[in-house]
Amino acid sequence: MITPALIQKYNTPAPRYTSYPTVPLWENNVNSKDWNELVSSAFSLYGKEEGITLYIHLPFCESLCTYCGCNKRITKNHAVEDPYIDAVLHEWNNYLKLFGEKSKLAGIHLGGGTPTFFAPESLNMLLSNILDSSIVLENAEFSFEGHPNNTTQAHLQVLADLGFDRVSYGIQDFDEKVQNAIHRIQPFEKVKQATEQARQLGYTSINFDLIYGLPFQTKRTLADTFEKVVKLAPDRIAFYSYAHVPSSFPAQKSYEAHLPSELEKRELYEFGKQKLKEVGYVEIGMDHFSKQEDPLYLALQKGTLHRNFMGFTTSPSKILLGLGASSISDIYLAYAQNEKSIDSYQSTIAKGDWAISKGHQMTEQDLKIRDFILDLICNHSAVISREIWEVLGENQLDRLSEMQEEKLVDLKGDQIRVTEDGIMFIRQICKLFDVRLQDQKKDLVFSKAI
CATH class of the missing domain: 3.80.30.20 (tm_1862 like domain)
Structure with a gap:
């Protein structure tokens, strides 16, 4: 809800x-x-x-x-x-x-x-x-x-x-x-x-x-x-x-x-x-x-x-x-x-x-994450490959668990599915897998997600 x-x-x-x-x-x-x-x-x-x-x-x-x-x-x-x-x-x-x-x-x-x-x-x-x-x-x-x-x-x-x-x-x-x-x-x-x-x-x-x-x-x-x-x-x-x-x-x-x-x-x-x-x-x-x-x-x-x-x-x-x-x-x-x-x-x-x-x-990592994020946005589901699991930090993993508890995503093994409620928060879900953004130190201007 x-x-x-x-x-x-x-x-x-x-x-x-x-x-x-x-x-x-x-x-x-x-x-x-x-x-x-x-x-x-x-x-x-x-x-x-x-x-x-x-x-x-x-x-x-x-x-x-x-x-x-x-x-x-x-x-x-x-x-x-x-x-x-x-x-x-x-x-x-x-x-x-x-x-x-x-x-x-x-x-x-x-x-x-x-x-x-x-x-x-x-x-x-x-x-x-x-x-x-x-x-x-x-x-x-x-x-x-x-x-x-x-x-x-x-x-x-x-x-x-x-x-x-x-x-x-x-x-x-x-x-x-x-x-x-x-x-x-x-x-x-x-x-x-x-x-x-x-x-x-x-x-x-x-x-x-x-x-x-x-x-x-x-x-x-x-x-x-x-x-x-x-x-x-x-x-x-x-x-x-x-x-x-x-x-x-x-x-x-x-x-x-x-x-x-x-x-x-x-x-x-x-x-x-x-x-x-x-x-x-x-x-x-x-x-x-x-x-x-x-x-x-x-x-x-x-x-x-x-x-x-x-x-x-x-x-x-x-x-x-x-x-x-x-x-x-x-x-x-x-x-x-x-x-x-x-x-x-x-x-x-x-x-x-x-x-x-x-x-x-594009680097090889960029291509993998790009295809993954596109799958989330276009199909509302994606497979989290080993390479993507490996680049997720502790904070991202904790937030992913929170989103599962909030019923915004459904995780089953390496498969992630965006729920109907989660579609509204898709930008924030994708952000969890944005390795380049996580590594960024300077302030960037983006519009609010909602």
Whole structure:
């Protein structure tokens, strides 16, 4: 049973485990020459058969949403589109030279910022160039993040013509007071229009991003939000915990006095989760829910669910290449993140070099722990190998025993299973096996786990 005391105990900062090691713990031992060799090796080992997935970061927004922790530039000047697209295509061509052949494409995801800041014609030029130089796999997944206020019929049509059939709309909350506080104003009718237009054009998967723990949120306002959400019946829902990190994002200080308490925030999650269950959504894990016929849930049932920097996915591809400023590449053998500064990214790419600001080459131990943590997150169970048992310290073993007593995990020999209650605390469970974090001496900034 989840009690307030249990919530308080585990509501401490923890990584979100979109990677292992997490970005602050990378060794930063990747340079341009290393990256050439690592990408070539990974492509030969995995890319030729499984294909590759692309994440393209489009960082511009016309206005600032104060809750947002993404890398973005606020501007109304759309002249920034062409030079940025030129840089992304230049970066893509650098990869093509390494491959020496057309790559098999397992998926594309457009993230931001606001991808639909870009004109439909600009997106068409960017994506057509990439698709013309690729072989699209039969079950490739093409998706994008859309702001309901500026995702037009033309955007949806152009992307649908290019093979996109998945869209994620950033809703966050429908309450007007909450929207004003976080500077994310979007009337229900705009969201309804964007959702219906996507369905009419053949989009088969629509996701809504919602956040709990925002300023002025209450059970009453959240009930109204979920009532509106249910009317639009998205296929998937990401119900995220609001990450309050004003030291990194100063705009968040503007509503600090109006945030719910830790207990109130957890009650909002429990309330929202129950509402979702009542209308037929199932919990995938890590704040994600879907309908039972959705491919994500079917993959969870089959044990084939995967997770990367874009979130949960059904794609088996081990290579995720990030294009654009601040984007992260995961090639299984290593990670690399591009420069966050748009100007620095564009100037470095123009010189023909990689715009890598940080990276990490995986050790054998890293690979074992990474696969173990992914199993916990995606399958809610894993086998604790001898190598992992050996690196667990006394404190971690004691905490693991406590979690078993609290019925958050079930240990039987070397098999660990995350219970239904434990899914809510999955970040803290994974943290027990994060050897690099345990060895870290300096203070790191992570959002609270709950």
